[in-house]
Amino acid sequence: MRERGPRVALLAIGLFTPATAKTAIGVLRYARYPVVAVIDPDRAGTDASMHVGAGAGIPVVATVADAIGRGADAILVGTAAAGGRIPDAYRPALATALEHGLEVWSGLHERVLADPGLRAAAERGGGRVRELREPPADLPIGGHRRPRSGTATVLTVGSDAAVGKMTVSLEIVAALDRGGERAAFVPTGQTGIAIAGEGISVDAVVADFVAGAAERMVCDASERADWVVVEGQGSLTHPGFSGVTLGLLHGSAPDLMVLCHDASRRTVKGYGELPLRPLVELVRLYEEAARWSRHPDAPRARVVAVALNTSALDGRDAARAIFDASATTGLPAGDPIREGVAGADRIAHSLREARAERMAAR
Amino acid sequence: MRERGPRVALLAIGLFTPATAKTAIGVLRYARYPVVAVIDPDRAGTDASMHVGAGAGIPVVATVADAIGRGADAILVGTAAAGGRIPDAYRPALATALEHGLEVWSGLHERVLADPGLRAAAERGGGRVRELREPPADLPIGGHRRPRSGTATVLTVGSDAAVGKMTVSLEIVAALDRGGERAAFVPTGQTGIAIAGEGISVDAVVADFVAGAAERMVCDASERADWVVVEGQGSLTHPGFSGVTLGLLHGSAPDLMVLCHDASRRTVKGYGELPLRPLVELVRLYEEAARWSRHPDAPRARVVAVALNTSALDGRDAARAIFDASATTGLPAGDPIREGVAGADRIAHSLREARAERMAAR
Numbered sequence: 234m235r236e237r238g239p240r241v242a243l244l245a246i247g248l249f250t251p252a253t254a255k256t257a258i259g260v261l262r263y264a265r266y267p268v269v270a271v272i273d274p275d276r277a278g279t280d281a282s283m284h285v286g287a288g289a290g291i292p293v294v295a296t297v298a299d300a301i302g303r304g305a306d307a308i309l310v311g312t313a314a315a316g317g318r319i320p321d322a323y324r325p326a327l328a329t330a331l332e333h334g335l336e337v338w339s340g341l342h343e344r345v346l347a348d349p350g351l352r353a354a355a356e357r358g359g360g361r362v363r364e365l366r367e368p369p370a371d372l373p374i375g376g377h378r379r380p381r382s383g384t385a386t387v388l389t390v391g392s393d394a395a396v397g398k399m400t401v402s403l404e405i406v407a408a409l410d411r412g413g414e415r416a417a418f419v420p421t422g423q424t425g426i427a428i429a430g431e432g433i434s435v436d437a438v439v440a441d442f443v444a445g446a447a448e449r450m451v452c453d454a455s456e457r458a459d460w461v462v463v464e465g466q467g468s469l470t471h472p473g474f475s476g477v478t479l480g481l482l483h484g485s486a487p488d489l490m491v492l493c494h495d496a497s498r499r500t501v502k503g504y505g506e507l508p509l510r511p512l513v514e515l516v517r518l519y520e521e522a523a524r525w526s527r528h529p530d531a532p533r534a535r536v537v538a539v540a541l542n543t544s545a546l547d548g549r550d551a552a553r554a555i556f557d558a559s560a561t562t563g564l565p566a567g568d569p570i571r572e573g574v575a576g577a578d579r580i581a582h583s584l585r586e587a588r589a590e591r592m593a594a595r
Numbered sequence: 596m597r598e599r600g601p602r603v604a605l606l607a608i609g610l611f612t613p614a615t616a617k618t619a620i621g622v623l624r625y626a627r628y629p630v631v632a633v634i635d636p637d638r639a640g641t642d643a644s645m646h647v648g649a650g651a652g653i654p655v656v657a658t659v660a661d662a663i664g665r666g667a668d669a670i671l672v673g674t675a676a677a678g679g680r681i682p683d684a685y686r687p688a689l690a691t692a693l694e695h696g697l698e699v700w701s702g703l704h705e706r707v708l709a710d711p712g713l714r715a716a717a718e719r720g721g722g723r724v725r726e727l728r729e730p731p732a733d734l735p736i737g738g739h740r741r742p743r744s745g746t747a748t749v750l751t752v753g754s755d756a757a758v759g760k761m762t763v764s765l766e767i768v769a770a771l772d773r774g775g776e777r778a779a780f781v782p783t784g785q786t787g788i789a790i791a792g793e794g795i796s797v798d799a800v801v802a803d804f805v806a807g808a809a810e811r812m813v814c815d816a817s818e819r820a821d822w823v824v825v826e827g828q829g830s831l832t833h834p835g836f837s838g839v840t841l842g843l844l845h846g847s848a849p850d851l852m853v854l855c856h857d858a859s860r861r862t863v864k865g866y867g868e869l870p871l872r873p874l875v876e877l878v879r880l881y882e883e884a885a886r887w888s889r890h891p892d893a894p895r896a897r898v899v900a901v902a903l904n905t906s907a908l909d910g911r912d913a914a915r916a917i918f919d920a921s922a923t924t925g926l927p928a929g930d931p932i933r934e935g936v937a938g939a940d941r942i943a944h945s946l947r948e949a950r951a952e953r954m955a956a957r
Contacts, residue, residue: 376834376866436803443802443838472738472888475845477802479831480838504738507890518887525880526834528869 239336242270242300243311246322249273249284249293256340257311259424261288263403266430269303270294271311272326297329307336309427317342327351331360340365340423340434365426366434368446375444375484376526380455385588388487389465389540390519392494392509393501394474397542397570398465399425401493401580404540404569406462408581411574417458419450421481425464435466436477443477444484451485460584463487469522470510471501482519483526489587490519490536491580492562496554497545512539513562532594537587538580539566601698604632604662605673608684611635611646611655618702619673621786623650625765628792631665632656633673634688659691669698671789679704689713693722702727702785702796727788728796730808737806737846738888742817747950750849751827751902752881754871755864756836758857759904759932760827761787763942766902766931767853768824770943773936779820781812783843787826798828798839805839806846813847822946825849831884832872833863844881845888851949852881852898853942854924858916859907874901875924894956899949900942901928 241264243257249271251258260268261281270292271281277295281288294300297308308330314320319327319341327345330337331354339345345362346352355362380386387405389398402418402425409416418425420432433446447463454461463485467474492515501507510518516536523534539558543551551571559566565583567576603626605619611633613620622630623643632654633643639657643650656662659670670692676682681689681703689707692699693716701707707724708714717724742748749767751760764780764787771778780787782794795808809825816823825847829836854877863869872880878898885896901920905913913933920928927945929938 374835376869436801438802439798440800440802440805440839440842441798441836444835469841469884470887472845473736473806474803475888476805476838476840476842478838479841480802483834483837507738507888510887522831522884525832525872526837526869 239307240267240269240304241307241309242272242297242303242305243268244308244323244326245271245273245311246320246326247273247275248312249276251285254285254312256309256313256424256427258285258287259399259428260309260311261285261291264428269305270300272297272300272308297326297333301333301335305335307338309338310341314341319343319345319348324348324350328354331355331362332358334359336361336363338363338365338427340427342366365423366437368433368438368442372438372442373445373449374441375448375480378448378452380452380461384455384459384461385489385584386451386455386461386463386485386487387489387491387584388463388482388485389493390478390482390490390536391465391468391492392470392512392515393498394467394471395502396493396495396498397540398493401491401540401569402462402464403428404577405491405581405584408569408574408577409460409462409584411578412581412585414460415458416460416462417454419454419461419463419485421447421464421466435481436474440476440480443480447481447484448486465493469518470515472504472507479522482523486527487523487534488532488591489584490523490534491538491540491584492516492519492536493540493542494558495542495545496551496558497543511561512558516562516564532591535587537564538583539564540580541566541568543568543571601669602629602631602666603669603671604634604659604665604667605630605671606685606688607633607635607673608682608688609635609637610674611638613647616647616674618671618675618786618789620647620649621761621790622671622673623647623653626790631667632662634659634662659688659695663695663697667697669700671700672703676703681705681707681710686710686713690716693717693724694720696721698723698725700725700727700789702789704728727785728799730795730800730804734800734804735807735811736803737810737842740810740814742814742823746817746821746823747851748813748817748823748825748847748849749851749853749946750825750844750847751855752840752844752852752898753827753830753854754832754856754874754877755860756829756833757864758855758860759902760855763853763855763902763931764824764826765790766939767943767946770931770936770939771822771824771946773940774943774947776822777820778822778824779816781816781823781825781847783809783826783828797843798836802838802842805842809843809846810848827855831880832877834866834869841884844885848889849885849896850894850953851946852885852896853900853902853946854878854881854898855902855904856920857904857907858913858920859905873923874920878924878926894953897949899926900945901926902942903928903930905930905933
């Protein structure tokens with residue numbers, strides 16, 4: 234479903250591959266605004282779906298000028314670079330875009346207008362820049378607002394960072410949509426923000442305001458939806474990012490959680506000696522931590538399903554992983570990508586059932 | 596014990612009272628650099644200790660010029676303002692200081708040199724500014740470094756924010772010092788940084804780097820001490836700040852913890868409907884959370900003492916609170932301020948015993 238909004242071209246010069254174009258792929262799969270082209274001279278003249286399995290009918294073109302010819306009025310940097318710098322190969326393309334008055338969207342750490350050449354191009358052509366990781370200046374401390382009564386908030390939580398929480402969140406929203414529910418996606422990282430066209434990158438917020446940022450987004454989203462599905466970040470067990478995860482857990486104050494896990498992963502990504510916790514232990518740990526900042530009489534947040542990422546497994550191992558996850562946790566489990574609609578619908582079904590139980594218990 | 600370093604005057608115009616001069620009082624009690632004067636025209640001509648119970652022999656003077664006459668070469672903003680703005684009454688004094696080439700230390704949110712008048716004064720006189728809350732630009736992601744082997748890391752944790760963790764940390768360092776141990780204080784908030792003359796305000800760090808900031812400070816301190824005592828922040832149960840607390844817990848990776856609690860407090864400060872958790876539950880919760888980011892075979896972090904702040908209670912209620920805290924948790928308890936050396940020594944003794952047990956268990 235594509236709605237009104239800017240007409241976007243995705244910048245991925247030399248990098249439009251599954252391994253390097255995570256943001257572009259997320260946008261091609263899930264964005265509701267029109268994408269008119271992917272810019273990658275190495276793959277120009279082909280269809281986007283040939284390279285990343287998404288974006289059928291969207292052409293890969295060689296230059297920003299070609300994208301403008303296709304009607305683009307915004308350019309999104311569609312790849313993440315090590316260290317968060319703007320790749321040097323992108324600078325001339327970004328300059329051309331800004332000089333032609335296009336909007337540039339970037340989720341990189343390096344600020345586009347910090348480059349004097351790009352700043353000059355923007356001044357000449359009137360092109361504006363949206364820094365997707367730049368948090369608002371007026372964030373509150375968390376714990377002082379509640380979402381509209383009757384809304385259900387869902388948070389995707391994980392066994393580790395980078396296991397697919399954003400994808401699971403978007404698939405849950407799509408499954409709830411299919412079921413006729415009003416569901417809103419709350420993005421908390423730059424790819425999610427690029428897809429939604431709004432949101433706050435909670436890991437870029439000053440630490441005191443992580444919970445407040447999450448709370449504001451959830452409360453705002455509850456005004457326009459009956460389900461608020463929040464993209465989780467990191468893991469409570471991650472040595473570097475656990476603080477972000479707990480701030481997001483307490484700030485979003487979910488009613489229901491979905492535990493996300495990459496079925497092929499055994500140790501924390503980037504910390505090879507640190508084993509991941511068993512799923513059943515993670516369920517307990519998230520449910521307990523969710524209670525810490527609540528009144529003892531408040532309803533408890535429950536993990537109601539396991540979403541597996543089985544992309545690195547063959548079909549037989551994937552089926553076994555899904556069976557095992559369900560058997561050990563006693564929860565429905567599925568892979569919403571590999572199993573398609575069936576996997577996501579299974580998770581959405583368990584969310585709807587758990588919500589109905591909560592309403593009945595009141 | 597006062598050592599070499601700058602000669603500091605504390606700026607507290609009209610505000611040199613126990614309720615409004617928290618930073619100044621902390622510095623008067625604990626700083627190891629010389630304090631030559633307090634600047635407060637309303638109280639000029641008196642002794643600092645008359646107003647805040649600390650700083651005997653240090654004069655209160657009326658102006659920056661008077662402080663310079665006493666040998667000051669640095670001015671520390673000794674009060675915290677609502678909203679973190681520089682009080683307007685301070686601006687002329689800060690301008691005078693900068694114009695005379697003095698260094699200005701500020702832990703406020705508002706940056707001193709963002710005021711054009713103060714910037715001009717600094718340019719004229721060569722005065723420099725140390726922004727105590729400004730984090731370093733090159734912080735790492737946590738989980739990749741360990742402190743020097745053989746060091747013991749102690750973290751003060753709390754039932755809530757603002758219960759006295761900084762004071763307890765400093766009293767523990769002093770008690771270990773008295774026992775002939777080499778102990779280092781790791782400050783994590785602006786008052787602690789003002790006292791130590793170094794440190795990182797972890798709540799002002801971008802959320803992804805809280806653990807990395809704590810880890811760096813602990814590892815650096817372990818090179819010069821056998822005990823590293825880390826000032827805790829917030830509480831795992833705080834609706835706004837819990838993320839900072841968990842990031843600090845995982846980043847500092849303590850061997851031992853001391854649970855701090857204001858014995859007169861029943862609900863989370865600023866969240867009147869949210870009851871504090873019982874101490875025994877908090878002990879369990881911190882010990883469990885400390886394990887989350889560690890290898891399952893690693894030694895567990897233990898809470899080994901309770902430090903109570905009984906300042907709002909009368910003597911009989913204070914004694915009962917200390918007795919009850921010890922009885923319900925099964926841990927030594929004390930108030931290192933009310934009980935003086937005896938309270939702090941009791942806590943330090945339990946730290947030494949627990950450390951000896953850990954060494955023996957290896």
